[in-house]
Amino acid sequence: xxxxxxxxxxxxxxxxxxxxxxxxxxxxxxxxxxxxxxxxxxxxxxxxxxxxxxxxxxxxxxxxxxxxxxxxxxxxxxxxxxxxxxxxxxxxxxxxxxxxxxxxxxxxxxxxxxxxxxxxxxxxxxxxxx
RNA sequence: CCAGACGGCUGGGCGAUCGCGCCUCCUUCGGGAGGGGAGGAAAGUCCGGGCUCCACCACGACAUGGCGGCGGGUAACGCCCGCCGGGGGUGACCCCAGGGACAGUGCCACAGAAAGCAAACCGCCUCCGGGUUCGCCCGGCGGUAAGGGUGAAAGGGUGCGGUAAGAGCGCACCGCGGACCUGGCAACAGGGACGGCACGGCAAACCCCGCCAGGAGCAAGACCGAAUAGGGACCUCGCGCCCGCGCAAGCGGGCAGGGCUGUCGUAGGCCUGGGAGGUCCGGGUAGGUCGCGAGAACCGUCCCGCGAGGGGCGGUCCAGAGGAAUGAUCGUCGCACCGGUCUCGACCGGUGGCACAGAACCCGGCUUACAGGCCGUCUGGUUUC
Numbered sequence: 001x002x003x004x005x006x007x008x009x010x011x012x013x014x015x016x017x018x019x020x021x022x023x024x025x026x027x028x029x030x031x032x033x034x035x036x037x038x039x040x041x042x043x044x045x046x047x048x049x050x051x052x053x054x055x056x057x058x059x060x061x062x063x064x065x066x067x068x069x070x071x072x073x074x075x076x077x078x079x080x081x082x083x084x085x086x087x088x089x090x091x092x093x094x095x096x097x098x099x100x101x102x103x104x105x106x107x108x109x110x111x112x113x114x115x116x117x118x119x120x121x122x123x124x125x126x127x128x129x130x
Numbered sequence: 131c132c133a134g135a136c137g138g139c140u141g142g143g144c145g146a147u148c149g150c151g152c153c154u155c156c157u158u159c160g161g162g163a164g165g166g167g168a169g170g171a172a173a174g175u176c177c178g179g180g181c182u183c184c185a186c187c188a189c190g191a192c193a194u195g196g197c198g199g200c201g202g203g204u205a206a207c208g209c210c211c212g213c214c215g216g217g218g219g220u221g222a223c224c225c226c227a228g229g230g231a232c233a234g235u236g237c238c239a240c241a242g243a244a245a246g247c248a249a250a251c252c253g254c255c256u257c258c259g260g261g262u263u264c265g266c267c268c269g270g271c272g273g274u275a276a277g278g279g280u281g282a283a284a285g286g287g288u289g290c291g292g293u294a295a296g297a298g299c300g301c302a303c304c305g306c307g308g309a310c311c312u313g314g315c316a317a318c319a320g321g322g323a324c325g326g327c328a329c330g331g332c333a334a335a336c337c338c339c340g341c342c343a344g345g346a347g348c349a350a351g352a353c354c355g356a357a358u359a360g361g362g363a364c365c366u367c368g369c370g371c372c373c374g375c376g377c378a379a380g381c382g383g384g385c386a387g388g389g390c391u392g393u394c395g396u397a398g399g400c401c402u403g404g405g406a407g408g409u410c411c412g413g414g415u416a417g418g419u420c421g422c423g424a425g426a427a428c429c430g431u432c433c434c435g436c437g438a439g440g441g442g443c444g445g446u447c448c449a450g451a452g453g454a455a456u457g458a459u460c461g462u463c464g465c466a467c468c469g470g471u472c473u474c475g476a477c478c479g480g481u482g483g484c485a486c487a488g489a490a491c492c493c494g495g496c497u498u499a500c501a502g503g504c505c506g507u508c509u510g511g512u513u514u515c
Contacts, residue, residue, distance in 0.1 A: 014453085057488090058487080061488095071458090073150095
């Protein structure tokens with residue numbers, strides 16, 4: 001059933017990111033995820049990645065984006081909702097966090113942001129790994 | 131073997147499974163196959179160029195900024211090489227903004243009498259006058275710069291002679307200036323008649339001299355080009371009344387009408403005297419394409435040169451993104467660290483250990499960052515033969 005798999009696209013322009021920034025977010029471990037219901041009829045899932053200069057230089061930022069991109073490639077097809085935009089923001093531990101823990105962070109954050117869960121209250125930030 | 135100096139290289143290896151962007155080919159348009167995909171600094175953006183557009187389109191002058199031993203290399207440089215001079219080191223070697231102070235102006239703190247025309251604070255000495263306890267003391271006209279003291283620096287230094295005391299006053303050596311000679315393309319080096327010491331330092335103070343520089347930058351710039359709004363031309367429909375010109379189309383003027391004059395009424399002034407639809411044209415925004423990688427290229431080799439480098443021949447094609455690919459995970463080996471065993475050199479186990487760091491138009495440099503490892507040349511010391 002190929003029609004059940006929604007296409008995943010990349011977000012590229014600044015207005016898209018700004019729109020997502022006003023949406024509910026959830027911080028888990030080394031990442032923060034913002035989810036926005038675009039409220040249009042297109043079933044596509046869109047993803048964007050952000051790593052600010054606060055976490056390091058170009059090497060660290062690129063590494064964080066690559067790991068988030070790989071994690072999104074593995075996790076999103078099962079947990080993302082069609083018609084939504086997701087923005088993954090790297091926190092300090094994103095380049096060095098163990099890979100399986102990083103996958104757990106993404107899964108957990110996506111489940112918290114699922115539209116079924118009432119109360120979009122932000123979960124308290126889990127303490128970073130020791 | 132130890133310590134050190136200099137130059138160069140490297141920047142984890144192999145494999146498996148997924149994946150990314152680019153190019154070529156195939157395709158049943160779902161995709162598939164193949165190729166190639168970060169650095170020595172890609173960094174800082176500090177110099178020099180290429181390439182674009184703008185300006186002047188010739189050159190010069192001025193201003194501003196930079197550079198500054200000499201010769202060479204180079205497209206060019208503030209870079210590099212060789213040499214010279216000065217300084218440091220036992221040495222290999224390292225360091226130096228290293229033009230001009232008789233073109234001019236200015237400054238030299240503190241201390242000191244005096245800091246640039248030379249002078250004289252404490253002193254020293256002849257002579258004159260006075261005093262005297264006969265050691266000398268006081269005052270004056272002069273001579274002098276040896277000694278003292280200050281300073282970063284006090285108008286050559288040491289010694290001998292000389293003198294009333296002194297003084298390049300004379301002499302020797304050293305230092306300084308130096309016509310000229312020799313060597314060198316030159317910076318400069320060696321010698322040096324003679325001069326008898328006259329000429330202090332600061333140009334990273336202004337300045338002078340010589341040389342070099344127009345400005346902005348790939349978000350440069352070129353091409354294609356929607357939608358919407360606005361501009362122009364043409365066509366169709368519409369266009370109250372009066373006057374003038376005209377056969378007509380139409381043009382001009384006036385009035386009505388509309389707008390503005392904060393609002394309403396009245397009066398006045400100014401502007402306009404109109405609209406709708408369609409087709410086409412040009413400018414131009416979003417967006418797209420180019421610029422965008424075969425070159426001051428890389429590899430090998432030969433020749434020239436001490437070297438930087440230059441030349442010949444042969445071969446190779448080697449990243450081109452645009453919220454930005456070049457990755458993720460695992461295994462194994464290597465290295466490091468920790469723990470244990472022990473036949474002291476290995477073995478076993480563990481590690482959330484393995485440098486600095488990511489192309490963005492492209493080259494040549496400089497500077498800065500960098501775990502570990504490798505190679506070469508040389509110096510000093512030590513041991514053995």
